[in-house]
Amino acid sequence: MAPDQTDSRVDLAWETLLDLEADDGPLVERLEHALRDAVSTGRLPAGAALPASRRLAESLGVSRWAVTETYGRLVAEGVLEARVGSGTRVPSSARPVAPRRRPATRSAARPGAVPGATAPSGTLPPTAPRPGHDLRPGVPDLRHVPRDAWVRATREALAAASNDDLAGAPAAGHPAARTTVAAHLRRARLVDAPDTAVVLTRGATDATARLAAALHAAGHRHLLVEDPSWPVLRDVARRAGLEPVPVPVDAGGVDVDALVAASARTGARVALLTPAHQFPTGVPLSGERREQVLAWARSVDGLVVEDDYDAEFRYDRRPVAALQRLDPERVVLVGSVSKTLSPAVGVGWVVLPVAWRAAFADVPGGGPSVLDQLTFARLVAGGGYDRHLRAARGRYRRRHDALAAALDEVLPQVRLTGLAAGLHVLAHLPASAPDAAEVVRAAARLDVGLVDLRRYQCRPAATSRALVLGYGNLADARLAAAVARLAACAGPAGA
Structure with a gap:
């Protein structure tokens, strides 16, 4: 044994x-x-x-x-x-x-009953050295990856592993690691699911790509996606044969009326959402809209794919529970450690309704190495992951506040929107500023990395004065200089 x-x-x-x-x-x-x-x-x-x-x-x-x-x-x-x-x-x-258990109100979503689609999430792999003053979103603080704790957990996992553990990787993940991840999700995200609902993956992108393939095999051809949203999701959906259908986002999250209309127009009955902290606008899905989205899914016998993007990091209020908890047979939850540890760790998970477990298992693909699974399980069960999250949350909260204060001091005309949460803010430049694309180019010459909001729009606007500012991997010592250089680039056009 x-x-x-x-x-x-x-x-x-x-x-x-x-x-x-x-x-x-x-x-x-x-x-x-x-x-x-x-x-x-x-x-x-x-x-x-x-x-x-x-x-x-x-x-x-x-x-x-x-x-x-x-x-x-x-x-x-x-x-x-x-x-x-x-x-x-x-x-x-x-x-x-x-x-x-809540009594089922409608029939569970069936793999063959949904002519929609779903897409993935994740981060783009780095293709060039990151700038010295990094204000781009999508990467956590790589200086504080818990290397020593990971090494200790690896030693313990390897020492405890049996020969059978090292012989191969179970398709859904090592049972003990699945149990640990499931218990963590029930504690930290209030997920309502047994251990058997959790499948370990190589990350959120891997999980949603496999899910998209399963949906396409079941007859889906469209996917409702938030606009703006992470472009990797849309690209993976297209590769799986699913056409993304953009749905606008406002201060309350995804526009449910527009979602319902887009569903009726295209026949899509699967929606990919980021309810806890929408990327890149930074808003949460309101409580009323949470209920409306699930009501829509039940009315069309549909499915919601919940990308639990950076939900661990909330600074101004208590975190909200996962949407999955409200209807476990209508919501697929996808997550990973790419924002909490590092994209390089390559450990993620998907929490599947009963009706979709067999279809997901039929898609070719495998999870992370067994040793990485057992190492992460050790880190979680031993308390190291919780300790790391607490330290990271405090560090990001201080950095968020410092960034907001620095912007208010040198660029008081800039308006920040979105929750005090996650690893980014949405900054709206004044009308007197140059177009965001010009600001990005000028900042690059000063070794400052910036991203124009248009990068995430399904149909990029003709003009933009909004920047998605990431502070996850921004060195604290360089924060003031980064903001000063941004101010030099975002001054009045022609100044």
């Missing part, structure tokens, strides 16, 4: 997403219910360490008193336990119960 690859050191629960909006009533009661539900369903596993009350209060945006009061109640009931010197934990004797 193969060793349990997920049984490592200490199990931390600091990235567990608590849904405080699921119930009405006083805050303490809602927090108590959310924690109790997380323990009873196993999203907070037996023995897991909870954050200190101050840290949890900060992450939830609530008072520390509310957290300490809730901890005290649950400790008194035995739901949690408090140990001197080791904080608050889930008792080692805790046993999860099966979560309540």
